[in-house]
Amino acid sequence: MFTNVEIGIDLGTANILVYSKDKGIILNEPSVVALNLDTNAVLAVGTEAKNMVGKTPANIVAIRPLKDGVIADYDMTSSMLKEIMKKTSKELGMSFRKPNVVVCAPSGSTSVERRAILDSVRSFGAKNVHLIEEPLAAAIGAGLPVDEPIANVVVDIGGGTTEVAIISFGGVVTCNSVRIGGDKLDEAIIQHVRKTYNVLIGERTAEMIKMEIGYAPIEHEEMLMEVRGRDLVHGLPKTITLNSTEIQRALRELLLQLLESVKATLEDCPPELSGDIVDQGIMLTGGGAELNGLQQWLAEEVSVPVHIAPTPLESVAIGTGKSLSFIDKLQKISM
Known part of the structure; x- marks a missing residue:
């Protein structure tokens, strides 16, 4: 009835991805938790919680428990992982306990940060938990001959x-x-719009601007985009038109x-x-x-x-899953 399952988890700042050897990517959800401040109850996790960002009453907050690739809020991360694992077991279509898990950690993370990742993954009953460095997992997922x-x-x-x-x-x-990373680029766009137009836009709007008219090269075909936000002078909703050249200038220093x-x-x-x-x-x-x-x-x-x-977004998750077959060899090398 119960089967040992091998899964790879990309515990990212923006998204959590879960990879199964048999089914590939089985889950791809934003790393967001919606919390009721009155009862401390978790209301939603993932896509459902991200849709609440900036649109909830005062007693409900949508928070991101991972910052800069590492755990900032241990309890929230554990709650989020438990919900993610419930969804994973439904996707796999069978009851499983004690999965073997490979989870990635940023290469610059400290031993305390790595311990927090290990403990939060073990808290939902994983049999064996292995850590793999994020760049190594990304290389494996991208199909590079890392060995x-x-x-x-x-x-x-x-x-x-x-x-x-x-x-x-x-x-x-x-x-x-x-x-x-992506968050800092979004922040740069929010600050640019605020300083130039006296308009405040949200994180999701900034992300859309980045994806549609954000460019790395100075020379590119200029594109325009209409954006809605709140006028900081009058406090009323306002529509402005942004062009890709000014967004490129806003992102240039970070790039x-x-x-x-x-x-x-x-x-x-x-x-x-x-x-x-x-x-x-x-x-x-x-x-x-x-x-x-x-x-x-x-x-x-x-x-x-x-x-x-x-598949750049899924590379790390695919790499964590694929590394299960030769994780012992990788750990011997790294030791």
């Missing part, structure tokens, strides 16, 4: 952090992590910091592996990899071929 002595460069742009790593022979050779991180990682690369990078190029993963023109802009700036993973 060979070849340089694999991964730039994983998540919601809270960007991880840049060179991976060879199943381990991370050199890595840089910057706390710049340059991201570029510096990529360059710093490449500078730390051992000379033997540098030749491989010219041939293999750089692999972009994570939701931020889908920013318009990022691939072309990065390739021009670092003079190295840049590729985007087939």
